[in-house]
Amino acid sequence: MTEQTLWNRTRQAVYDEIARTAMGLFLAHGFEATTIDEIAKAAGISRRSFFRYFGTKEDIVLGDLAAKGELARVALEARPDDEDPWTALRQAFHAIKDVAYDGETMLKVTRMMYETPSLRARHIEKHLQWQASLLPEVRRRLRADATDPLDVRAEALVACAITCLDVAGEAWARSNGAVTLPELFDSAAAALRP
Known part of the structure; x- marks a missing residue:
C-alpha cells in the first residue's frame, strides 16, 4: 500500500465524517439554520479545514x-x-x-x-x-x-x-x-x- 493511497483513504474518511456530522445537523436543525462554524465544531475541525474538503454547505448535500x-x-x-x-x-x-x-x-x-x-x-x-x-x-x-x-x-x-x-x-x-x-x-x- 503506497503513502498516496493511505493519504487518499484518510482524506476520504475525514470527508465522510464531516459529511455525516453535517447531515445530522442539517436534518436536526435545518439546512439554512446550520452554520459552517457549527459543522466544523461538531466535526472537531477548524473552519479553514472545512473548506479543504467542501467549497460550500451545499456541496455536503x-x-x-x-x-x-x-x-x-x-x-x-x-x-x-x-x-x-x-x-x-x-x-x-x-x-x-x-x-x-x-x-x-x-x-x-x-x-x-x-x-x-x-x-x-x-x-x-x-x-x-x-x-x-x-x-x-x-x-x-x-x-x-x-x-x-x-x-x-x-x-x-x-x-x-x-x-x-x-x-x-x-x-x-x-x-x-x-x-x-x-x-x-x-x-x-x-x-x-x-
Whole structure:
C-alpha cells in the first residue's frame, strides 16, 4: 500500500465524517439554520479545514451528484449501439442507484433539497454538468454534428431526461416514498415518449 493511497483513504474518511456530522445537523436543525462554524465544531475541525474538503454547505448535500452524472455517462456509453438515444438515456438513469442513506433519511434529504432555494439552485447546476457529460454520446447516437449550433436534438433529449428525473425525485418526496423513484421516472419519461 503506497503513502498516496493511505493519504487518499484518510482524506476520504475525514470527508465522510464531516459529511455525516453535517447531515445530522442539517436534518436536526435545518439546512439554512446550520452554520459552517457549527459543522466544523461538531466535526472537531477548524473552519479553514472545512473548506479543504467542501467549497460550500451545499456541496455536503449534493457533492456526489456530479459523480452520479459520471456514472450515468458510463452507463449510457455501455448501452447497445442499436438502442435509440431516448431509451439509452432512460436505461442509463435506471443504472444509477443511491445507497448513501436508508430510505427514510433519503426522503428527508430529498425534501430538504427541494425546499431549500440554495440547494435547489446547486442541484440544477450539477444537472447542467450532467448534461455536458452526456451530450457527446447522445450526439454520437443521433449522428449529430457537434459543430452545428442549430442541431439541438441532443441537448433537448438530455435536458428532458434530466428534467424527468428531477420531477420524479420531487414527486417521490411528496409521496413519502409510496411510489418508487424508478416508477415515477418511467411515468414522467413516458409522458414525453410512450
